[in-house]
Each structure stands twice: as C-alpha cells, then as structure tokens.
Amino acid sequence: xxxxxxxxxxxxxxxxxxxxxxxxxxxxxxxxxxxxxxxxxxxxxxxxxxxxxxxxxxxxxxxxxxxxxxxxxxxxxxxxxxxxxxxxxxxxxxxxxxxxxxxxxxxxxxxxxxxxxxxxxxxxxxxxxxxxxxxxxxxxxxxxxxxxxxxxxxxxxxxxxxxxxxxxxxxxxxxxxxxxxxxxxxxxxxxxxxxxxxxxxxxxxxxxxxxxxxxxxxxxxx
Amino acid sequence: xxxxxxxxxxxxxxxxxxxxxxxxxxxxxxxxxxxxxxxxxxxxxxxxxxxxxxxxxxxxxxxxxxxxxxxxxxxxxxxxxxxxxxxxxxxxxxxxxxxxxxxxxxxxxxxxxxxxxxxxxxxxxxxxxxxxxxxxxxxxxxxxxxxxxxxxxxxxxxxxxxxxxxxxxxxxxxxxxxxxxxxxxxxxxxxxxxxxxxxxxxxxxxxxxxxxxxxxxxxxxxxxxxxxxxxxxxxxxxxxxxxxxxxxxxxxxxxxxx
Numbered sequence: 001x002x003x004x005x006x007x008x009x010x011x012x013x014x015x016x017x018x019x020x021x022x023x024x025x026x027x028x029x030x031x032x033x034x035x036x037x038x039x040x041x042x043x044x045x046x047x048x049x050x051x052x053x054x055x056x057x058x059x060x061x062x063x064x065x066x067x068x069x070x071x072x073x074x075x076x077x078x079x080x081x082x083x084x085x086x087x088x089x090x091x092x093x094x095x096x097x098x099x100x101x102x103x104x105x106x107x108x109x110x111x112x113x114x115x116x117x118x119x120x121x122x123x124x125x126x127x128x129x130x131x132x133x134x135x136x137x138x139x140x141x142x143x144x145x146x147x148x149x150x151x152x153x154x155x156x157x158x159x160x161x162x163x164x165x166x167x168x169x170x171x172x173x174x175x176x177x178x179x180x181x182x183x184x185x186x187x188x189x190x191x192x193x194x195x196x197x198x199x200x201x202x203x204x205x206x207x208x209x210x211x212x213x214x215x216x217x218x219x220x221x222x
Numbered sequence: 223x224x225x226x227x228x229x230x231x232x233x234x235x236x237x238x239x240x241x242x243x244x245x246x247x248x249x250x251x252x253x254x255x256x257x258x259x260x261x262x263x264x265x266x267x268x269x270x271x272x273x274x275x276x277x278x279x280x281x282x283x284x285x286x287x288x289x290x291x292x293x294x295x296x297x298x299x300x301x302x303x304x305x306x307x308x309x310x311x312x313x314x315x316x317x318x319x320x321x322x323x324x325x326x327x328x329x330x331x332x333x334x335x336x337x338x339x340x341x342x343x344x345x346x347x348x349x350x351x352x353x354x355x356x357x358x359x360x361x362x363x364x365x366x367x368x369x370x371x372x373x374x375x376x377x378x379x380x381x382x383x384x385x386x387x388x389x390x391x392x393x394x395x396x397x398x399x400x401x402x403x404x405x406x407x408x409x410x411x412x413x414x415x416x417x418x419x420x421x422x423x424x425x426x427x428x429x430x431x432x433x434x435x436x437x438x439x440x441x442x443x444x445x446x447x448x449x450x451x452x453x454x455x456x457x458x459x460x461x462x463x464x465x466x467x468x469x470x471x472x473x474x475x476x477x478x479x480x
Contacts, residue, residue: 119323119325121321121323121325122325122327122328124288124321124325125319125321125325125326125327125384125387126327127288127311127314128286128288128314128317128318128319128388129314129315129338129339129343129387129388129391130311130312130313130314130315130316130339130343130391131311131339131342131343132307132308132311135342139338139342140327143329144328144329147329220328220329221328221371221373221374222328222373
C-alpha cells in the first residue's frame with residue numbers, strides 16, 4: 001500500500017522542511033527580539049521603524065514576500081546570498097530570508113505582549129540601581145518577558161513550521177513540493193495527503209506540547 | 223539658572239547632600255509639585271508625611287529622576303541631576319531606592335537580587351559581591367533566605383531584601399517610598415527596625431511614610447506636604463506636639479485621635 005513512497009525521497013524533503021523551520025526560527029527570534037527592543041526603546045526613530053516594520057510586514061502575504069525574494073531580489077537584482085550559481089541553495093536561502101522577515105514581525109508582537117506582563121516596578125527598580133536601558137532590558141525585563149512569551153511564541157513557531165510549505169512556490173524541495181510531485185505521478189491521492197498531513201502533525205504537535213510544558217515550568221511566580 | 227549654580231558651589235562645604243530648588247511638576251492639569259525647596263544634609267533623616275495625593279511620593283521619585291520635573295533644579299552631592307543616559311545611571315547608583323511594592327526581580331534569587339547591581343553597575347568581582355550581599359542579608363535578618371525566590375518570602379522579608387539590595391550599592395542617600403504601606407501590620411515593625419538601625423548608623427535618608435511612630439523616633443526633621451506644597455518643616459517634637467499650620471493640625475487630628 002505504501003510501495004509508492006519508495007520512489008520518493010520523503011525523508012530528504014522532511015529534512016529540508018525541518019532545516020527551513022529551524023533556521024527561520026532562530027533568525028526570526030533574533031530579529032524579532034531586536035524589533036521588540038526597538039518598539040519599547042526610548043529612541044523615537046527606532047520606535048517608528050519597529051512599528052512601521054511590524055505593521056507592514058505582517059500584513060503582506062508570505063507568498064508575496066517569498067516570490068519577491070526569488071523574482072525580485074534574485075532574478076532581477078541578482079542577489080545570491082553567497083550561494084554563487086547554485087539555484088537550489090539560492091532558493092533555499094531566499095526562502096529562509098523571506099520566512100525570517102515575515103515571522104519576526106509575529107515574534108516581535110509575541111515578545112511585546114510578554115514585556116507588557118512585566119510590572120513597571122521591575123524596570124524602575126533596575127533603573128534605580130543604576131542599570132542603563134540596555135541592561136534593564138537584557139537583565140531584568142526580557143528574561144521575564146521571554147518566560148511569559150513561551151506559549152505565544154510556540155504558536156508562532158507552529159505557524160512557521162506550516163508556513164515553510166510556501167517555499168514550494170520558489171521550488172525549494174521541501175515536503176509540500178514533494179506532495180505536488182507525488183500527486184502528479186501517483187493514484188493514491190488520499191493516502192498521499194494523509195502521509196503529508198501526518199508529517200506536519202508529527203512536527204507541530206510535540207512542539208506545542210513541549211513548549212506548553214516549558215512555558216508553565218519557567219513561568220515567573222509573583 | 224545662575225542663582226542655582228551659585229547654590230551648587232557652597233553645597234559641598236556645608237554638607238548639603240540633596241538640594242531641591244523651586245521644583246515644579248504637573249501631571250496634566252494637576253500641579254503635583256509646587257515650588258518645592260528642600261535641602262537634606264549629610265546624615266540627616268527626613269520624614270515626609272502628608273495626606274494621599276499631596277505629592278510626597280512624586281517628590282521622592284523625582285530625586286532619582288524616576289519622575290522628570292517641569293522646572294527647577296535638583297542637585298545631589300553638588301552635581302545637578304543629569305537628564306538622560308550614562309550620567310543619570312551613574313548618579314542613580316549612588317541613590318538607593320526602596321519601593322512600596324518591593325519590586326524585587328521576580329526571576330532572580332534573593333542573593334542574585336543583591337549582587338546584580340554590584341556586578342553589573344559597580345563592576346565588582348562576583349565573589350566579593352556575594353560576600354557583601356550575604357553580609358547585608360544577615361544584617362537585615364534574611365540571610366537564611368538567600369537562595370529563595372522573592373515570591374517565596376513574606377512581604378516584610380521581601381522589603382528587607384529590597385533594603386539590602388539598595389545598600390549593596392553603597393549609596394550616599396536612601397529614598398524610601400512608603401516602604402511599609404503594602405505590608406501586613408505584623409510585618410511593619412521588622413522593616414521599621416531595620417530602617418531605625420540604618421538611621422542610627424548615620425545613613426542619609428528620605429522617608430515617605432504614614433508611620434508616625436517612626437517619624438517621632440527616628441527623624442531629624444519632619445516635612446509636611448499637602449496639595450503639592452511643603453506646608454511645614456519642623457523637628458518631630460515640634461511638629462507632633464505643636465504644629466503651626468492649620469492644615470497640619472487638621473491632618474494630625476485625623477490620624478492621631480482614634
């Protein structure tokens with residue numbers, strides 16, 4: 001019944017999906033944290049940039065961003081992200097870039113909601129000790145904000161894992177592109193759909209459960 | 223502004239530590255601080271009392287610029303309070319602050335709360351900082367709780383940790399913003415005892431409080447505020463036995479006679 005799977009590199013496709021998800025998750029966590037720092041910071045120009053970035057980027061469909069990365073950045077402007085002429089690598093990197101740019105706006109907002117759960121007195125006490133803005137954020141506010149953002153960040157991560165399928169639009173050989181190929185060549189439509197769906201459930205369900213547990217475990221007691 | 227700089231110069235000589243000069247502040251239409259002039263000398267314990275909304279907490283918070291002022295000047299140890307940035311942070315390190323709601327860092331242990339400022343601001347060696355922290359925690363009577371988290375402590379213990387945290391910076395002056403107002407009655411004394419000890423050790427203190435007993439026994443001077451103004455300044459004896467202003471008489475009659 002599952003014989004047809006032998007003709008396809010399902011494991012390789014799933015691995016590509018995992019790589020897309022992990023690299024994008026790390027990248028968007030970093031960029032999203034920087035955006036959140038800008039949005040709560042004292043510098044008006046940075047605040048304006050952070051606000052504008054989030055409100056523009058999160059409202060553009062991911063497909064548009066990924067397609068622009070490929071058609072606009074690469075094919076028109078010639079950006080290769082250091083991959084030379086290797087189209088597979090170029091497209092993979094462009095997909096990661098697009099996913100980071102897009103997901104970081106959601107990471108920023110999840111973190112900002114976490115920052116808002118930290119009582120203002122915590123930052124006041126830190127400032128009263130003589131800590132600078134960066135130190136207050138890094139040593140007192142963000143550690144508490146991250147702890148209360150674990151569960152909203154898990155939602156963002158789950159959405160990211162599923163969003164990696166958009167990379168199929170620019171030919172990255174990940175799981176959804178493999179499904180397209182299988183459906184074109186095979187007859188077991190429902191079975192194919194079920195296998196692919198199962199792959200994503202296997203990736204996302206533990207993510208949600210584990211991070212949900214972690215979120216409770218690290219919650220700051222007040 | 224020239225008058226202010228003249229005042230700045232003779233300060234070090236006379237032992238003036240904190241000087242507020244015609245300080246004004248508004249919250250929207252509310253004029254919370256109206257022409258406040260106040261001088262605190264080295265080693266002096268000044269208790270600020272007054273009805274709710276009189277501006278006494280705001281006054282306390284302007285001294286390390288947790289609240290900005292609209293006009294007037296504040297100088298600490300001869301230096302005008304900087305507006306922003308590193309200079310301000312450096313000055314805040316010299317001004318200890320104890321809050322009504324303790325504000326211990328909830329994600330750090332008691333010990334870490336007391337070492338954080340020493341290590342990150344004073345750049346003290348980690349082991350030295352821990353030694354200092356343990357000694358201070360013992361001094362305020364919570365040495366046994368060093369490895370617990372703030373949420374595991376009683377309010378009185380948390381506030382004593384907060385005092386130790388402020389003392390760890392080696393401050394020139396300590397600000398207390400209603401330190402016992404959020405405490406259960408039976409825990410108020412343990413905090414006041416620590417504060418009295420501190421006063422006897424010669425720490426310069428500005429204490430906003432409703433604890434008249436503390437004001438009587440520990441203060442060198444009582445500042446009575448109402449409606450954003452300093453209405454009366456006197457020694458505790460004078461103030462409690464023979465207040466001059468009607469506003470103070472009214473206030474005392476309401477709190478002392480029942």
